[in-house]
Amino acid sequence: MLRKKIDGVTTLVTKTSHDDKEISRDLATFMAHQCGLSVSDFWELVDCTLSQKQWDAKIRGWPNGRNPYAPH
Numbered sequence: 001m002l003r004k005k006i007d008g009v010t011t012l013v014t015k016t017s018h019d020d021k022e023i024s025r026d027l028a029t030f031m032a033h034q035c036g037l038s039v040s041d042f043w044e045l046v047d048c049t050l051s052q053k054q055w056d057a058k059i060r061g062w063p064n065g066r067n068p069y070a071p072h
Helices: 025-034 039-046 052-060
Strands: 002-004 012-014
Touching (some): 012 025, 025 039, 039 052
Antiparallel strands (some): 002 012
């Protein structure tokens, strides 16, 4: 389970199943969007090439302060 909260932004939450050994493309897309990231940014986050600061900046840059990947 991953939870992230930034002042002024809704808490982001995602999780993986304990049964899965790999993250499927569909699950990666779903998790990326829950984290407010594109799929490529999500994999950078997983690989630790996207820093916490960079992720925070992406979230703070959301139009109207809303996750652009979340259904409205």
